[in-house]
Amino acid sequence: TSFQIQVQASYPTFQIAKSNSWSASDKAKLICEYQDMMKRHGEGSYSRVLKTGSGTKGVVVDKQTGKEQESIIWSTNLYLGLNRDPEIIASACSAIDTYGSGMGTSAAASGVTDIHLEFETAFAELVGKESACLFPTGYTANVGVVAGLLGENDVVVIDQLSHASIVDGARLCGAEVRTFKHNSAQDLASVLKAVVSPYRTVLVVIEGVYSMGEGAAPVAEIVQTAKQHGALVLVDEAHSFGFYGDKGAGICAAQGISHEADFIMTTLSKAMGSLGGVVACSREHAELLKASARAYIFQASVSPADIAAALAALRRLSHDADLRQRLWDTTRYMRRRFQDAGYDLGTGDGPIVTPHFKDKDKLFTIVDELFKQGIQTSAVTYPIVESGRGRLRFICSAAHTREDVDKTLEALIEAEKLADLKMYETDNRVK
Numbered sequence: 001t002s003f004q005i006q007v008q009a010s011y012p013t014f015q016i017a018k019s020n021s022w023s024a025s026d027k028a029k030l031i032c033e034y035q036d037m038m039k040r041h042g043e044g045s046y047s048r049v050l051k052t053g054s055g056t057k058g059v060v061v062d063k064q065t066g067k068e069q070e071s072i073i074w075s076t077n078l079y080l081g082l083n084r085d086p087e088i089i090a091s092a093c094s095a096i097d098t099y100g101s102g103m104g105t106s107a108a109a110s111g112v113t114d115i116h117l118e119f120e121t122a123f124a125e126l127v128g129k130e131s132a133c134l135f136p137t138g139y140t141a142n143v144g145v146v147a148g149l150l151g152e153n154d155v156v157v158i159d160q161l162s163h164a165s166i167v168d169g170a171r172l173c174g175a176e177v178r179t180f181k182h183n184s185a186q187d188l189a190s191v192l193k194a195v196v197s198p199y200r201t202v203l204v205v206i207e208g209v210y211s212m213g214e215g216a217a218p219v220a221e222i223v224q225t226a227k228q229h230g231a232l233v234l235v236d237e238a239h240s241f242g243f244y245g246d247k248g249a250g251i252c253a254a255q256g257i258s259h260e261a262d263f264i265m266t267t268l269s270k271a272m273g274s275l276g277g278v279v280a281c282s283r284e285h286a287e288l289l290k291a292s293a294r295a296y297i298f299q300a301s302v303s304p305a306d307i308a309a310a311l312a313a314l315r316r317l318s319h320d321a322d323l324r325q326r327l328w329d330t331t332r333y334m335r336r337r338f339q340d341a342g343y344d345l346g347t348g349d350g351p352i353v354t355p356h357f358k359d360k361d362k363l364f365t366i367v368d369e370l371f372k373q374g375i376q377t378s379a380v381t382y383p384i385v386e387s388g389r390g391r392l393r394f395i396c397s398a399a400h401t402r403e404d405v406d407k408t409l410e411a412l413i414e415a416e417k418l419a420d421l422k423m424y425e426t427d428n429r430v431k
């Protein structure tokens with residue numbers, strides 16, 4: 001097929017790499033960075049196992065050394081901590097008793113129970129849409145929707161920092177693929193001017209919040225621009241559903257454009273603490289997706305335990321304002337303490353807190369030192385950020401406490417001192 005990512009000349013190459021449109025030199029650079037990381041720091045986060053499962057605290061095991069460490073865990077997207085909530089867990093257990101452990105077939109081939117349908121209805125209602133379509137994961141929801149809606153004659157226009165699932169949906173559907181500058185409604189308008197035609201469907205895909213520690217995207221502006229040009233819009237709320245907007249309904253609700261956005265998608269694996277993906281839209285579009293999205297038709301549907309947990313989580317998050325408030329309190333506290341200590345957190349204000357580092361080697365040493373001190377976090381490097389640089393990523397949850405934040409900051413300051421010392425010793429040995 002004629003898959004093409006249009007790249008603005010001014011954009012750095014790491015963003016091209018993230019779009020999966022690899023040139024030979026991008027590939028070589030990525031492999032070199034990966035091998036270099038392995039050589040210097042072992043498997044690092046690739047070798048860490050959450051022995052006691054996901055949560056804000058638990059035992060993390062380093063497979064390489066066999067070392068077990070009681071840790072505060074900041075590396076998962078369980079924003080509301082609901083995967084450990086007794087009521088949610090009881091709902092999942094009860095669903096296994098009633099419906100068994102797996103559905104054994106796709107939703108299109110009778111792999112649905114009343115709770116699957118109840119979840120679709122409840123999600124659609126919360127985000128202000130007529131209907132919804134449930135997928136087995138967030139990843140396959142994006143792939144399913146984009147590839148289910150578009151064909152060879154159509155156009156998909158995506159933000160240059162789109163998640164891989166959006167890029168893969170765009171690649172798979174066979175439509176012409178265009179990108180626009182990150183969060184730029186103006187650039188989107190100029191791309192749309194060139195592609196809109198009454199003879200083809202144009203779909204714009206954006207995320208409500210991007211996962212590298214920025215704040216909310218200018219969703220209202222982008223959605224309105226898309227609508228002015230007659231395009232459909234899909235908003236991925238993976239990192240915003242559950243804690244932005246009235247009742248946690250997400251960024252579209254917060255920015256008052258739920259009706260204009262044609263498709264509102266989220267994953268069940270983050271704020272809802274389960275597994276699955278869902279997209280809310282008009283009844284007509286939901287019917288179209290259920291008839292055309294291969295990820296819906298040819299993939300086993302969400303298990304009863306997962307959908308029961310997600311349904312209980314959905315009800316909880318929409319009614320429990322205190323839960324959402326706890327997440328925001330911890331987020332603001334963490335950002336303030338880290339900034340006061342001199343860390344550059346970029347422009348964001350959300351629960352993904354990302355101290356920036358100019359030197360990625362120092363960053364990996366810090367991650368190792370933090371692990372030794374019982375802090376589990378992850379390092380983000382090329383191709384997600386520019387080559388040579390890096391960020392730590394602390395993802396706040398409603399279940400983290402101020403004490404967790406204080407301990408983590410203390411450990412980070414100590415880990416950075418140790419990393420500086422190690423680098424100084426290494427430099428002097430080389431000389």
Ligand code: PMP
Nearest residue numbers: 137138139163165236238267269
């Ligand atoms: N969209 C975005 C923006 C994401 O960050 C993710 C997961 N990281 C997904 C979709 C896919 O969701 P899931 O992991 O539940 O498949």
